[in-house]
Amino acid sequence: MLLDARAPAxxxxxxxxxxxxxxxxxxxxxxxxxxxxxxxWVRNDGEGVDIEAQGAAQALESxxxxxxxxxxxxxxxxxxxxxxxxxxxxxxxxxxxSLQGTANTSVTPDSATxxxxxxxxxDPANRRWRHAFINCTHCGPRYTLTRNLxxxxxHTCMAAFDMCAACRTEYEAPADRRxxxxxxxxxxxxxxxxxxxxxxxxxxAADPIAETLARLQxxxxxxIKGLGGYHLAxxxxxxxxxxxxxxxxxxxxxxxxxxxxxxxxxxxYVEMSDAECALLESRERPVVLLKKSAGCDAALAGxxxxxxxxxxxxxCTPIQFLLFHExxxxxxxxxxxxxxxxxxxxxxxxxxxxxxIVRDDDEAFExxxxxxxxxxxxxxAIVTRVDDSVIRATFPSPAEREGRGKGxxxxxxxxxxxxxxxxLPRSGPSVLATGGFLKNTLCLTRGDEAxxxxxxxxxxxxxxxxxxxxxxxxxxxxLEIAPELVAHDLHPDFHSTRFAADFARDRGLKSVAVQHHHxxxxxxxxxxxxxxxxxxxxxxxxxxxTDKGSWGGExxxxxxxxxxxxxxxxxxxxxxxxxxxxxxxxxxxxxxxxLGRGGEIKERFTQQRAAGAVAMMLGGNAHTPPTSSCGxxxxxxxxxxxxxxxxxxxxxxxxxxxxxxxxxxxxxxxxDGFALGxxxxxxxxxxxxxxxxERDTRIAAALFHATLAAALAEWxxxxxEETGLSRIALGGGCFLNRILSEGVRRRLExxxxxxxxARRAPPNDGGLSLGQAWVAMQSGG
Numbered sequence: 001m002l003l004d005a006r007a008p009a010x011x012x013x014x015x016x017x018x019x020x021x022x023x024x025x026x027x028x029x030x031x032x033x034x035x036x037x038x039x040x041w042v043r044n045d046g047e048g049v050d051i052e053a054q055g056a057a058q059a060l061e062s063x064x065x066x067x068x069x070x071x072x073x074x075x076x077x078x079x080x081x082x083x084x085x086x087x088x089x090x091x092x093x094x095x096x097x098s099l100q101g102t103a104n105t106s107v108t109p110d111s112a113t114x115x116x117x118x119x120x121x122x123d124p125a126n127r128r129w130r131h132a133f134i135n136c137t138h139c140g141p142r143y144t145l146t147r148n149l150x151x152x153x154x155h156t157c158m159a160a161f162d163m164c165a166a167c168r169t170e171y172e173a174p175a176d177r178r179x180x181x182x183x184x185x186x187x188x189x190x191x192x193x194x195x196x197x198x199x200x201x202x203x204x205a206a207d208p209i210a211e212t213l214a215r216l217q218x219x220x221x222x223x224i225k226g227l228g229g230y231h232l233a234x235x236x237x238x239x240x241x242x243x244x245x246x247x248x249x250x251x252x253x254x255x256x257x258x259x260x261x262x263x264x265x266x267x268x269y270v271e272m273s274d275a276e277c278a279l280l281e282s283r284e285r286p287v288v289l290l291k292k293s294a295g296c297d298a299a300l301a302g303x304x305x306x307x308x309x310x311x312x313x314x315x316c317t318p319i320q321f322l323l324f325h326e327x328x329x330x331x332x333x334x335x336x337x338x339x340x341x342x343x344x345x346x347x348x349x350x351x352x353x354x355x356x357i358v359r360d361d362d363e364a365f366e367x368x369x370x371x372x373x374x375x376x377x378x379x380x381a382i383v384t385r386v387d388d389s390v391i392r393a394t395f396p397s398p399a400e401r402e403g404r405g406k407g408x409x410x411x412x413x414x415x416x417x418x419x420x421x422x423x424l425p426r427s428g429p430s431v432l433a434t435g436g437f438l439k440n441t442l443c444l445t446r447g448d449e450a451x452x453x454x455x456x457x458x459x460x461x462x463x464x465x466x467x468x469x470x471x472x473x474x475x476x477x478x479l480e481i482a483p484e485l486v487a488h489d490l491h492p493d494f495h496s497t498r499f500a501a502d503f504a505r506d507r508g509l510k511s512v513a514v515q516h517h518h519x520x521x522x523x524x525x526x527x528x529x530x531x532x533x534x535x536x537x538x539x540x541x542x543x544x545x546t547d548k549g550s551w552g553g554e555x556x557x558x559x560x561x562x563x564x565x566x567x568x569x570x571x572x573x574x575x576x577x578x579x580x581x582x583x584x585x586x587x588x589x590x591x592x593x594x595l596g597r598g599g600e601i602k603e604r605f606t607q608q609r610a611a612g613a614v615a616m617m618l619g620g621n622a623h624t625p626p627t628s629s630c631g632x633x634x635x636x637x638x639x640x641x642x643x644x645x646x647x648x649x650x651x652x653x654x655x656x657x658x659x660x661x662x663x664x665x666x667x668x669x670x671x672d673g674f675a676l677g678x679x680x681x682x683x684x685x686x687x688x689x690x691x692x693x694e695r696d697t698r699i700a701a702a703l704f705h706a707t708l709a710a711a712l713a714e715w716x717x718x719x720x721e722e723t724g725l726s727r728i729a730l731g732g733g734c735f736l737n738r739i740l741s742e743g744v745r746r747r748l749e750x751x752x753x754x755x756x757x758a759r760r761a762p763p764n765d766g767g768l769s770l771g772q773a774w775v776a777m778q779s780g781g
Contacts, residue, residue, distance in 0.1 A: 427447045
């Protein structure tokens with residue numbers, strides 16, 4: 001741009017908000033100012049990025065516009081605020097020291113190693129050749145190493161490492177890619193790798209990467225320190241190693257994720273669309289669920305047994321890249337990354353017994369004793385525990401096809417995405433929401449932003465309960481948010497509820513109990529910034545209802561902080577209470593009893609010693625509380641088909657049943673397979689009766705899914721007709737079932753309804769705290 005140097009100067013104070021710290025924003029501003037002949041300064045503070053800029057009006061107009069349109073790739077600008085400022089005698093442009101102050105900005109998530117850093121990593125002539133901690137302003141750790149804001153080196157765990165002269169020169173050179181890159185280091189001044197044996201003793205390895213690879217190839221299990229915690233890794237093609245990892249980790253059949261060098265390697269095992277490939281290669285580097293190809297289960301026996309999908313991810317950290325580089329023979333340059341590589345690793349979170357992922361080195365030696373054969377570790381501390389994110393691509397909705405949103409679905413939202421803010425429909429008081437019992441997350445709000453925590457886990461053990469409390473304190477400290485309200489689930493016995501009550505009492509705050517399924521629908525409404533009344537289908541395993549009953553198949557009308565239960569699935573008995581959730585055959589027995597076929601229970605379930613007792617319980621209505629749960633309906637159908645009588649992990653029967661349906665393909669829904677009652681009840685007992693007599697498991701599974709989707713859509717369509725509402729949100733863990741989710745959505749859209757689905761938070765209980773926060777914000781504001 002040619003600017004008139006004689007044009008009169010004007011001065012503007014500029015505030016840039018959003019994800020603008022730790023992304024190279026100040027260097028970007030500096031270079032832009034240099035290009036346009038702008039004088040002034042830029043600095044970080046608690047609000048984001050603060051700029052004073054002086055120059056010709058045309059130059060300043062271009063400067064302000066380009067702050068947003070040309071921002072660094074990791075930045076997310078939510079606002080650029082401009083006001084007039086007094087002309088001064090400023091000359092040149094500088095980066096000022098950051099100001100301390102109350103944080104009103106966000107922290108950048110961790111990002112995978114960028115192509116520029118990879119080029120240096122694999123260049124034998126570069127001083128950072130094979131440096132396991134290479135990074136720049138475009139990539140590397142952020143959230144997991146930040147202690148406080150503003151984002152500067154003294155506020156990170158890298159404060160323990162003094163930069164050498166060469167790194168300091170890069171750090172202070174505005175034209176350098178590492179200008180103000182806070183984790184900047186090199187082999188001379190940065191963190192160091194170390195290899196330890198099973199007892200935690202040092203191993204005399206000249207090259208820890210090479211020795212780690214050799215051990216993996218020999219069939220050993222190695223604990224590898226990552227960004228947000230340790231992984232347990234083994235050779236995914238070694239059946240004995242995979243079985244040994246399952247046995248040691250006490251993970252009987254739950255699927256493992258695998259890591260491969262690149263997309264060219266992944267397609268050996270799966271079918272993958274362009275959209276799925278883009279997710280796999282994205283800077284967030286999530287685990288992506290992909291459809292297995294023929295031969296996958298034979299090649300990766302025991303990795304994801306019985307399922308149609310394989311969770312795959314690509315390397316994220318330099319350490320992970322170096323393992324694949326070593327396996328490829330240490331080639332120079334990046335060309336090898338486009339070629340299929342043989343190495344395939346199981347890469348699973350080091351979280352024995354469902355406890356939080358291991359973070360610290362001493363903790364690793366203690367908690368992974370008897371599991372890991374060796375430890376690949378380093379001396380850079382991990383400040384925040386963060387698991388891998390797990391997502392899948394979805395068929396885009398009409399709004400997503402128009403560019404309003406992404407066609408993705410979170411199963412677990414963590415590394416790469418947290419703590420990105422989710423924009424809410426409006427501002428309100430700051431809320432701490434403590435989530436539910438399973439797949440717990442927390443949510444903190446500030447103004448019109450919601451900060452959903454990383455996945456914490458199931459609150460069935462003391463370490464995870466402590467992790468919930470630690471995460472709450474960590475998020476409040478980092479974001480400098482003092483909650484004005486506390487939200488929690490209705491269930492009084494959840495640790496999250498008790499923690500919320502104690503927290504509110506100790507600080508004299510109001511606490512708000514939010515019904516579980518109301519929260520599911522509110523979470524979807526919140527992320528879509530939808531206000532006003534809408535319908536909601538909330539389908540999951542269990543949640544306490546306002547009547548203290550076991551809900552889980554609910555048709556709701558939600559109006560912000562209020563909701564009404566319009567209907568529910570016909571209730572089935574839960575023989576043995578919570579035990580029925582772990583033993584699908586019990587739900588099948590309940591279905592048979594409801595069909596008037598209780599006499600078949602003992603003869604159908606001959607392998608279950610309690611079959612006779614369960615039949616008696618059902619007959620005597622003893623220890624058989626009712627439930628409207630859609631999750632238990634899935635269990636009943638799967639149990640009738642004999643897919644799984646006892647589940648090895650939560651949701652297994654439903655996942656296996658979905659796989660059976662996918663194998664068979666689409667079928668027409670069963671005629672007269674359901675009935676809609678005048679009281680709003682959806683009765684699928686006719687369908688269960690048909691399934692009880694179907695011998696082909698795959699046909700039964702396909703028929704169940706098709707009929708359930710048709711029934712739910714018709715149920716919701718009639719409610720829309722009766723209420724005059726045309727917008728419906730789909731929430732709850734059952735909508736992780738791809739057939740159900742897409743089948744219901746397609747039918748509702750065909751009926752002319754606007755369908756909202758979870759896209760920025762998981763539809764399961766991992767998104768519950770977002771809904772709780774939104775409800776509480778409105779009830780308390």
